[in-house]
Amino acid sequence: MTVLPHRLAEAALGGQAGRLIDRTKTIRFTFDGKTMSGFAGDTLASALMANGVRVVGRSFKYHRPRGLLGLGSEEPNGLVTIGEDNRLEPNVRATQVELYDGLTARSQNRWPSLQFDVGEINNRFSRYIPAGFYYKTFMHPRAFWKHIYEPVIRRAAGLGPAPKEADPDRYEHVHIHCDVLVVGGGIAGLAAARSAMEAGARVILADENSRLGGVSDLNDEKIEGENALAWISKTTEELAASETVHLLTRTTATGHFDHNYVVMCERVCDHDPARLKNGAPRHRLWKVRTKEVVLATGSIERPIAFADNDKPGVMLASAVRGYIARYAVTPGSAAVLFTNNDDAYRTFTALYDAGVTLTRIIDSRPAPDSILTDKAKALGIPLSFGSGISSVKTEDGGKCIAGVSVTSLTGGGGLNRPIGAECDFICMSGGFNPAVHLFSHGGGKLIYDEMLQAFRPGETRERIRVVGAANGVFETAKILAEGISAGWSAARDALPKGAVKGRAPRPPKADAQPISPSEPVWFVPAHGEKNEGNKHFLDFQNDVTVADVELANREGYRSVEHVKRYTTLGMATDQGKTSNINALGILSEALGKTIPEIGTTTFRPPYTPFSFGAFVGPVRGKLFQPVRRTPVQSWHEDMGAEFEPIGQWRRPYCYPKGSERRSDAVKREVMAVRNAAGLLDASTLGKIEVRGPDAGTFLDLIYTNTMSTLKVGRCRYGLMLNDSGFLFDDGVTVRFADEHFLVHTTSGNSDHIGGWLERWHQTEWPHLKVFMTPVTEQWAQFALAGPKAHAVLEALESDIDFSGRAFPFLSFKAGRLAGVPVRVYRISFSGELSFEIATPAGFGQYLWTALMKAGEGFDIAPYGTEALHVMRAEKGFIAIGDETDGTVTPLDLGLSWAVSKKKKDFIGKRALELPDLARNDRRHFIGLLTEDPQRVLPEGAQAVADPRARPPHRVIGYVSSTYFSPTLERSIAFGLIERGRERMGETIHFAVGGTMMPAEIVDPVFYDKEAERQNV
């Protein structure tokens, strides 16, 4: 086996290093096409480190080479693209990728290669491209933005490429309820989960890592006299054995929403893609509704802002400790450690024990004093107190660290006599931020803790408890006590009163190591030009420096929310997990205000990005939305109809024959109806039965016209307004009996109108004795239209007299046709003699076939929605959604004949009298004839007031419907034009593709103005 350059020997740390790896199992993977090896248990990050890979990516804006910074989900630099082709996933944190055989990873944002990158030229000009550079520079000429600036900037700045192929994997959604949800499986979370379990609660414990225990394995502490790991495995076993506890690993709680609704994403197969073959979902989204939440989300270490603090090899101190303890790897062979707190001294111990040379410990505090610091003193490690790193010496084009200069931070100026220290990596620790993200999602207030120099949870409206490091508590004994107490009280509050008896269990005994307080260090002075701070990185992922924040302040951005947006600080995919507080420190000094006065920006879901697949879950393809089918749907499909979506329906648009073009099919269908007979599947029309003694009164309030005067057996067209006076639905109402009506609605609106009627009845007129039953799907309904409609019907057996005298226009008859029960309405949307025939849905297919067969001798043709629309336009009929857009009144449409003047009240009546709706210069519904009869106006084309004026034009209206009429052999259109009705005969101009298209304003009824054709 090859010995990897940065892997520690098995014997290092007395065999304690590399707790998670199995040296007997070698794993092969590729990085940028190069084959490498690691061990089972490695992450991609630890394996790369073991292989001596220092540079894992290029930064977002300046293309600076970057190495790993962290150990887990906080990692800002190590973003890689995993997998290939349809399983390609960009922007994955290498620190969270568990190694498996055959894994392929690629670095991002570099060209042509990671080692040599053309875009790095940005770095040399970084002084000239500070915050706001794009806003200031790429302004003129305007057209350049879309075609030149944006594409170039997008290619140069950025993350990994999006996959081009459809995702082949399955994703799952799970809805689950529990009493107590514990987020985070460190010792605080384990303690909370166990005491909640002991209190009798149903518990879910979720952790983003592959195992429980959090970071306690890095702190070498004892619980009940044993190594913390022993307590962790014992507690984990107890929880796993309980039937009321659900343990979830590799599961990130990504967002907390109102009323304790928590969304979590479980990465089921990412660590072992072989499971996909067995049908496992790749990711599983857990939608948890819990009574109580315990957040034990731990803390995130902060970097320190010194010059060139982003060089590959500058890492968070606790992360370095983690790589040694878990994976037996180190970033190099000689380290310096730069800290403002005691915790980093634990890293010094780990490095010392691992045999890594520690050339110097640099502590910003003038006189730190604790057991941890004493150990360093005792071992004779070179120490610089009250000092900082003023510069970083690099080799190999900035890709390798060679050493640092250390300077005193005390006594003003402080840059005198820097001390050199050789090293090939740097461990830094600027203190710890409680991971308060989820707490903030639910509106929790944060308070600034001077001791921690960080925000920790304050008040919340949600039933949330925060424990352990997430609450700013860092001592093991206190963490355990807090976890147990919170778990118990959460269970008590979640369960019925009195269900939890007795007291919380006693917390286990644990070491309490006294630590000395940390001190803030927001900016470490540097030499010369670098003291400007444009190499002092705050946000590594978005390349935001101290200089950028100061510039934002100089340019007048005072609010932290504005600074965030101007500099893009904290707006990368890591949401500023490592950068937030450092930036506030800089802003605080620049503004001369304290951090609590400045406040912090809002954390928003997701905590870490998760896949679109998990988001979507099973709701894709055919499951995206249910498709409603009419009883004749299969017939349409068999006929090769082209469909168009109308609400959840798929209605036949036309029925092309053989290789017939769509437009030819529509023409043929129109002519069939005009000259012979056509059959339309109108089953999708909304149908609502309205019954009761007050049905007529109720409909009078709903419609603009009067329905109570409708005679039994008659039909009437009606308009529905909202109470703002705007038209939103129309249709024919039929009276079956004194107390029994049927309301037809448009196809797309049928569910909405059902709800509308219910709402008005329930909330405004509950005293009216009326009830509504939606029956849209209970009835199949067909329009038989055309001059030969009578003949077709006469070919079928029926007890109904269809003749014009017995069955006049706008009347209704019930009976039997071809042996099945029917309701027949003589109404017409095509202008032809037309019967709408309804039959119970089960007879629909039979009756349709019977009608088609009966019509064979009369050249009957099925027609689709487009032919229907062409014919209604020829006849001057409006269509809801074409001629209405929520701002159009019946008066605008010339439909005042359908608006009752006599009724005292109906929905929308009072609003129609409001001054704006009664204005005389509103846009009117009119017909349009283009000058060139063969040219069809584009839908939505805008009419201009003066075609000779220079743009921008004053717009006086638009085209609402437009067709080529086969009947008239010319183009026809409708428009809504300012004072249109007063301008009959006037030619107006539409702006179409850079030219003006003239059209004459005419009466909107283009065909059969006397309506003689339907009056047979």
Next chain:
Amino acid sequence: MLLLICPVCGAEGDETDFQYGGEAHIARPASSTPEAVSEADQYAYLHVRANPKGLHHEQWLCARGCGKWFNATRDTVTMEFKAFYKMGEKPPRTPRTRSAKP
């Protein structure tokens, strides 16, 4: 995501099982005095809403349950529902805000 309980059928569910209907107890002037609705009354009825920071009475529909509209009192600061009551009923006297847990 809010949790609601329908006071008519008793169903408990997510806000996606219900449908929000805006502020409750807004009188429609035309329903009582259709001939004498002033422009100001009509304007207020159509457009003026309380939008309070605090207790808000609002209409909800039990859309995936019994299909009935009902009223709810919600604290817009804490997002807590104080009461669910039937259409036509007056808002019940509501208790003070539950103290937030630390």
